[in-house]
Amino acid sequence: MFCRCSTLRMIYILMGVSGSGKSSLGAFLSEKLGWPLHEGDDYHTQENIQKMSRGDALSDQDRIPWLLKLHQLLQRELCAGSNALMTCSALKHHYRRVLLHGSRALSADPHHELLLSASPDVYFLFLSGDTSLIQQRMMERKGHYMKAHMLTSQIKALEPPQSDEDNVLLLDVSRSISDLATDVQKHIKQLQQHK
């Protein structure tokens, strides 16, 4: 259950395929806003990391326990009344529901109204754009277990947020990190005005 209090706080989940810029934008925003950044990849099991390092895509079974851990972390931040940032690929609609609603999303009817409604204070920043640009950046990225050829399976798994997910800000990966951060800051201002 999400805590509801009157203090203004928000959590952004930076989502998108590997190489889309989640960590880069997350680190930039964390520095600029002074908000903590939780790197979703830090919560993967060793088995998941080893699997991805071997070049195998994760399955739903691999990801669900990871998403439940991230859900708990989100809840702790919300209950503490903190602003925070989190990176998480959150590739599928179901994964985003698990992040927002935890185990309730596993047992409930997927079309249940509760699960389709936006969760207050939690927004997704969806980094999306040209596949060849992302692939190029992954090839140039040094020392990461996720190699560029894994992008194909990431894109195959991706279910871009549709209109029933109205808690999403779309960000184009071709833009500079500082321009993307400016858009996020504008979004924060708009939310503050409407609180």
Ligand SMILES: Nc1ncnc2c1ncn2[C@@H]1O[C@H](COP(=O)(O)OP(=O)(O)O)[C@@H](O)[C@H]1O
């Ligand atoms: N908007 C951007 N402009 C230029 N380079 C970027 C941008 N976003 C990410 N990169 C670069 O692309 C690579 C992948 O970004 P990263 O933040 O690691 O993605 P992710 O966390 O989604 O896997 C990094 O080397 C990063 O420096």
Ligand SMILES: O=C(O)[C@H](O)[C@@H](O)[C@H](O)[C@H](O)COP(=O)(O)O
């Ligand atoms: O759901 C997944 O398949 C993983 O979470 C994946 O999307 C994630 O991208 C990797 O953990 C690599 O990490 P980077 O996103 O930092 O490349």
